[in-house]
Amino acid sequence: MTPDTNIFKKKLLDEKKLVEQELSTVGRRNPENAADWEPVAPSEETAERDEVADKLESFEENVAIVRQLESRLGEINAALGKIHDGAYGLCAVCGKEIERVRLEANPAAATCKSHMK
Ligand SMILES: [Zn+2]
DSSP, X not given: OOTTHHHHHXXXXXXXXXXXXXXXXXXXXXXXXXXXXXXXXXXXXXXXXXXXXXXXXXXXXXXXXXXXXXXXXXXXXXXXXXXXXXXXXXXXXXXXBOOHHHHHHOTTOOSOGGGOO
């Protein structure tokens, strides 16, 4: 384990909190699976005929945002899991150390620069 792991762990936990906060504005946790988030429809309190199209559109937007945030959350959780296992900062493809600059740009990076998708 590198001495800096704690710095990255803090960054990851901070980002996780932010991502979960954002998720709670466009979705809700699946009651049967806490790791799964479901998009929610925007509030229906003011539903009027004219607004139906708009609402469908913003629901579609929520679906897209939830997918994006969920996938980011998955990356963050995977990185936190690696910290726990003492394998943080190692490329998932070649097993070499991930460049420091890359981890600073994205603490959840799972691969080195040569194996970026
Ligand atoms: Zn690699």
